[in-house]
Each structure stands twice: as structure tokens, then as C-alpha cells.
Amino acid sequence: xxxxxxxxGKDEAAVTPRPPNRARFLVLxxxxxxxxxxxxxxxxxxxxxxxxxxxxxxPYNPSATEFLPLQPPSWHHLLGTTAxxxxxxSQLVVGSRVSLxxxxxxGVLATVLAILMGxxxxxxxxxxxxxxxxxxxxxxVIPGLxxxxxxxxxIHQSGTWSLIFVLGLTGWAWGARVLRxxxxxxxxxxxxxxxxxxxxxxxxxxxxxxxxxxxxxVVANLMFGTLGALLATxxxxxxxxxxxxxxxxxxxxxxxxxxxxxxNGAWWWxxxxxxxxxxxxxxxxxxxxxxxxxxxxxxxxxxxxxxxMAKAQASGAGRKRA
Amino acid sequence: xxxxxxxxGFLVLSIWAALTIxxxxxxxMPGNPAQVMIVRYKGQLTPVALHALELQFGVTHAPLWQxxxxxxxxxxxxxxxxxxxxxxxxxxxxxxxxxxxxxGLVGIAxxxxxxxxxxxxxxxxxxxxxxxxxxxxxxxxxxxxxPYFWLALLLLYVLAYVYHWFxxxxxxxxxxxxxxRLPFILNVVRHAMLPALTIVVSSIGGWMIGMRNNMIQxxxxxxxxxxxxxxxxxxxxxxxxxxRNAILPSLTSFAMSLGFVVGGALxxxxxxxxxxxxxxxxxxxxxxxxxxxxxxxxxxxLAVLIxxxxxxxxxxxxxxxxxxxxxxxxx
Numbered sequence: 001x002x003x004x005x006x007x008x009g010k011d012e013a014a015v016t017p018r019p020p021n022r023a024r025f026l027v028l029x030x031x032x033x034x035x036x037x038x039x040x041x042x043x044x045x046x047x048x049x050x051x052x053x054x055x056x057x058x059p060y061n062p063s064a065t066e067f068l069p070l071q072p073p074s075w076h077h078l079l080g081t082t083a084x085x086x087x088x089x090s091q092l093v094v095g096s097r098v099s100l101x102x103x104x105x106x107g108v109l110a111t112v113l114a115i116l117m118g119x120x121x122x123x124x125x126x127x128x129x130x131x132x133x134x135x136x137x138x139x140x141v142i143p144g145l146x147x148x149x150x151x152x153x154x155i156h157q158s159g160t161w162s163l164i165f166v167l168g169l170t171g172w173a174w175g176a177r178v179l180r181x182x183x184x185x186x187x188x189x190x191x192x193x194x195x196x197x198x199x200x201x202x203x204x205x206x207x208x209x210x211x212x213x214x215x216x217x218v219v220a221n222l223m224f225g226t227l228g229a230l231l232a233t234x235x236x237x238x239x240x241x242x243x244x245x246x247x248x249x250x251x252x253x254x255x256x257x258x259x260x261x262x263x264n265g266a267w268w269w270x271x272x273x274x275x276x277x278x279x280x281x282x283x284x285x286x287x288x289x290x291x292x293x294x295x296x297x298x299x300x301x302x303x304x305x306x307x308x309m310a311k312a313q314a315s316g317a318g319r320k321r322a
Numbered sequence: 323x324x325x326x327x328x329x330x331g332f333l334v335l336s337i338w339a340a341l342t343i344x345x346x347x348x349x350x351m352p353g354n355p356a357q358v359m360i361v362r363y364k365g366q367l368t369p370v371a372l373h374a375l376e377l378q379f380g381v382t383h384a385p386l387w388q389x390x391x392x393x394x395x396x397x398x399x400x401x402x403x404x405x406x407x408x409x410x411x412x413x414x415x416x417x418x419x420x421x422x423x424x425x426g427l428v429g430i431a432x433x434x435x436x437x438x439x440x441x442x443x444x445x446x447x448x449x450x451x452x453x454x455x456x457x458x459x460x461x462x463x464x465x466x467x468x469p470y471f472w473l474a475l476l477l478l479y480v481l482a483y484v485y486h487w488f489x490x491x492x493x494x495x496x497x498x499x500x501x502x503r504l505p506f507i508l509n510v511v512r513h514a515m516l517p518a519l520t521i522v523v524s525s526i527g528g529w530m531i532g533m534r535n536n537m538i539q540x541x542x543x544x545x546x547x548x549x550x551x552x553x554x555x556x557x558x559x560x561x562x563x564x565x566r567n568a569i570l571p572s573l574t575s576f577a578m579s580l581g582f583v584v585g586g587a588l589x590x591x592x593x594x595x596x597x598x599x600x601x602x603x604x605x606x607x608x609x610x611x612x613x614x615x616x617x618x619x620x621x622x623x624l625a626v627l628i629x630x631x632x633x634x635x636x637x638x639x640x641x642x643x644x645x646x647x648x649x650x651x652x653x
Contacts, residue, residue, distance in 0.1 A: 134332070137336075138336045141626055141627055141630050142336070142339065142626070142627075143582065143622050143623055143626050146588065146603065146622045146623070147343070147619070147623075149588070149607060150344075150347065150615055150616075150619050153606075153607040153612075154347055154348055154351040155351060156358075231467075231469050234472075235469065235589055238469075238589070239589075239592065239604065239607070240608070241607065253472065253475075257475070262475065262478065262479045262483055265483075267476075267479060270472070270476070270479070271476070274469055274472030274473075274476070277468075277469045277472070278464070278467055278468045278472070281466075281468070281469075282463070282464050284467065285463045285464075285466065285467050289463075
């Protein structure tokens, strides 16, 4: 009984390990009722729509150099033109595909790896857990951005897929640690023991009994993974380590820096892609606030912040400084 | 004692992992990047140097384990090879030249950011739910989502290009020679202000929110209620009782970030052409100077790993609970 009470405090879903459809629907409703997550969702959807329908939204060919160079924003060119006379708005629209694709792709990959490297060993316990925990800790302390720079420098102008792969492979450790410590609190719970006695396989127990209880953590992990990957891609591409010919927000910044946008006073060329990255990043953080408030009832009453949030914040800051 | 040994074992293991990553990466990559580099520098280097490079990056027919042992023994002797960009300057010398700039700039900026951020965090936690708490928490969330090199570019544009308050790039004016004289030091300080400002702006939110969240946790503890009931003065309650206990995790991240200082604020240094470790890494990448790149990565990784070890030693002293089991829950 005590266990149950704790579970209630930590995670609503824990009381009913697999909520029926109606409960799931209610969770969705409250996600959209929350002002922060609703705003975040709207911002993210706008950018997602932009990425999906980019060939129909872009007003001009983004690489056509047919306009007057370095035009400030106007009705003809919503976000001005580049030094070689390309339309910045069209570039932004077309670039959203690669930028969002890499961000979300790497976020998903990192989350899947975090589940495999964090949750599964924690459930199995013993030596497996010790080994995987050590690997996770090593990955945590090896500085991320320098490692990324070194890897992408060897690859030479890494394309979209290799960036997703590299970012996913280097970005899972923090999530694995958070998921591991949460899994450890579930391993001895009644419902897990019951499932084990009923003869369920290890895989079934991890995926169907434990994972649904930690869904909010997994979602938070997905969002922070995506945010981190988005920022890291922008940085790598800005340094010219991506493929400079593939249109994305990071490569736009790379060309702007190389075209000496600031020395020519062309602020729009720098502001537009950076603001796009910042907006998508903020939308992730906003949605995460919403998920957090959903899964943690204390947050809704008092303005108390869960440990997971504090950790996530600290990890965000840590990654940034790296 | 067991705790110390345990942590020391982890230090050795993680250093070994970093060394091995450095060794394996160029050999693992498709298209053999080292070969490309060696072909590119043929003719510019002496045959002896070329041969050394071939050994260092595995463009030989020697078995892998032999290459690996050789690589480790070179490192033990502090031999990181020769930089190709600054040929024939040894990599270790290039690093030694750029390290002081990074340590000065990023170190001081990190300390400023930590002190101000933590102080504001204490204030916010004490007044949580009020106006400034809501405003600053939201602002901090947005700054955490900003690409910070972009922030650096914007600040550079507005403060240096449009208003001319700060110089545009470099650590000191071209034409000056480094010396310990007041005019030169003032010049260095003037050049460091803007990069330092961008580092502080981009990292202060993390310190603030981290401290705030931790302190809100401690404010809810029973001993706080009891101390309040005993009528202890407000300032004493705020600092001696709450902040002192809440600051532990911040101290850990502070020591960790001192390790990250060596890695520099990579992108900030690049944006401002500040002659530190980060800029050298960029130079190495652009010139396909793999020996320099490897050396820099090793130094950066070593600094972080050793800082992490020292933190864990201190932490064992400060918080006895960590010595028994998992330190994970407190990081």
C-alpha cells in the first residue's frame, strides 16, 4: 500500500500501469489545456508543417542567385536576401527539413539507446547493470562537443544520416542515467513481481509493465534529446562540419558568417536561422514543462519542481558549456 | 578507502576509454581520413615526419596491437606528435600557448556566472512563485534553448560593430607585444569583456535554475520548518540553513565546469577569434591537422576526467551518504 501511495505522488499512471484509452485521452486533453505545453505544441507544429510542405511554401528557389544581394527584409523578400542574392525566407523554409529531421531523428535514436542502455540493464541487475552503468558514466564524462567535432572532422562534410547517427550515438548517456535510476525504483514493485510470477518474459516486463509508468520521463528525454541535437547540429554546421551544400539552418549561419554578413550589416541573414533554432528549442522546453506538470501533481498546486526537471536543466547547462 | 579506490579505478578506466576512442576513431572511419591528410601534406614534410605520421594514424601494415602499444608509449612520454599547421612545432607547444588564454577568459567567466547565478537562484527560491521568479525562470528557459554562438554573433554585431563599445576580435590589439605592463593588461581586459559577457549570459540560467530548484527542495524539509518555528532570524535561515545545504549539487557542477573550462567555450572563441584552445581546435579541423586535433581532444578530455575525480573525492568528504552507495542521485 505504501508503495502505491508513493507511486501516486511520483507518477499518476503508476496506479494503473496501463491506462485504458479513456485515461489516455484525458491525459492528452490536459496536455493541451496546459498553457505552456499548448503554446509549445503550436510553435512546433508550425515548424513541422513548414518542413513537410516546404516545396509548396517556399516563394522562390532557395539556391537561385537571381535577386539583388543583401536586400533588407521587404514584401518581396520577407527576410531579405543573402550576399549572393538568394532569398533568405526560402532558404529558411527549405532548411527546416534537414534541421528538424536531424534534431528529431537524433532525439529518437538517443532515447531508444537510453532505454536499451539504461532501463534494460537496470531491470536485469547484477553484473550486467554494473557494466552498462560504467559505460554510461564514461560516456557522461567524456566531453561531448569536442568529441562531436573530432568525429565529424574525420567524416568530412557529414551528411544528414551520418549526423543523426553520430548525434544519437553520443547523446544517449544522460537519458540512460535518469531512466536507470527510475527503473531501479520499480524493479521490486508488486506489479513487476506479479508479472514475473505470471511468467512474462523480461522484454515484455520492461516494455509493457515498466516503460508505460515512466512515459513522462521518456518523453522529457526525447524532448531534451531533440533540443540538444538541434543545437549541436546548428553548431557543427555553423563550423562547416556538415555538408555546406545541404540547405539547413546551421549551414545558413555558416554561409552568413563566411559571407561576412555582420560586417555588411546584413543582420537579417544571421537573425533568421538562429531565431528559428531558438524558437523550436523553446517549443521543446515549453512542451516539456507541460509534460512535467502533468506527471507531477505537486507542480500543479505549489510551484515545486521535480528532481527530474532540475536534472534535465543541469544537463542542458552542462552540455552547453562542454 | 574503498570509495577512493573505486573512484580511482573509474578515473583510470575513463582515461583509458578516452585514449582508445582517440586511437580507434581515425582507423574506423570510412575512406581513411589519415591517408587523405598524408597525401595532402606530401612534399611539404620531410620523409621522417611523414613516416611518423603514418605510424601515428595507422597507415602502415604493422598489426593493430603493435600500433596501439606504440601509441600508448608515445603518450606516456608526452609525445603528441608534430602539428601540421604550424609545422614543425610540436602539438604540446601549440596547446601550451593557447591554454593560458582559454583558462583566463573561460575560467573567470565561469566563476562570475556561477557566483551571480547562484545568488540570484537563492533569491528566487526564497521568493518563489512571485513576479521575478516567474519572469527569470521563463527567461532562463529561453536562454537554455538558444544556440549560443548565435547569441555571440548578435552581441558582436550590436555592441562591437554598431556601437563600437568593444573590439571586434582577438585577445589584444594587433601590433602590441604581450608583456606585464598596465596598458597591455587593460587592452587584454577590454578584448575579453565581450566574449566573457556571452559566456556569462549563456550559462547563468543553468546556475540560477539549478540553485533555485535545489533550494526549493530544501525549503520543504522538516528541519526548515522546525528552525522557523524556533524563531531563527531570516538571514540565518536563508543562508545557514537552506542555501548551505542546497548548494552541494551546484558545487559539483561548478567543479565539473572548471574541468570543461580547458575545452574552452569552443564556439565563443571561434566567433571572437580568441586565441585559445577552442580556436586551435577549429584551425586543426579546417587544415585537417589530425595530430593537433587529437592532442587537443585528449587535453580537454583529461581535464574533465580529472576534475570529475577531484569532485568525487571532495564530495565524499562533504556528503557522507555518497560514500556508501550510488552518487548518481545527487549529481
